[in-house]
């Protein structure tokens with residue numbers, strides 16, 4: 570997609586689709602916020618995502634944040650928009666919605682994938698994807714919903730990223746992992762201190778598939794999104 574992408578080296582590297590902590594030794598998408606400096610990272614291993622999180626909407630100057638985000642997109646400093654989205658546990662859903670849509674527009678304009686945060690708003694996110702006629706791939710991060718919900722999202726070309734849920738709710742996660750189309754699955758650590766290796770390990774146990782097989786599948790998925 571852009572020059573930095575070509576630097577990434579895949580052999581024997583696990584992919585962490587969404588994290589807030591910079592670590593080396595994995596391919597990861599490191600998240601930061603528009604009011605923060607652009608993190609200095611090893612471009613051979615790390616892609617950057619930046620977005621306005623619904624939790625911080627009230628404490629930020631929205632226009633400033635959107636202006637910085639636009640600049641980061643136009644200068645090709647980031648590889649994905651987000652995390653951004655909707656959260657029913659945070660107030661002012663209408664401001665959340667309009668800010669989310671502005672970020673979707675940037676994603677479409679600059680052809681960047683979008684990392685979605687959704688808390689009790691999955692149906693609304695689906696509706697907005699339809700209404701905005703979005704074509705860019707979205708990654709629904711930290712997914713903890715049902716197979717049925719995952720399947721509906723996948724039908725809209727939305728990828729599902731799973732993280733600590735696999736460790737916290739292994740029985741439910743097992744049901745999901747064994748029914749879901751793995752060609753739409755990614756793994757992540759989000760803001761936890763868990764090693765991504767642990768997530769892959771658990772996924773391997775829960776699916777009965779070799780970890781190397783899961784690594785190959787997620788690498789293909791990742792390339793589909795970011796190429």
Ligand SMILES: [Zn+2]
Nearest residue numbers: 589652759760
């Ligand atoms: Zn996050």
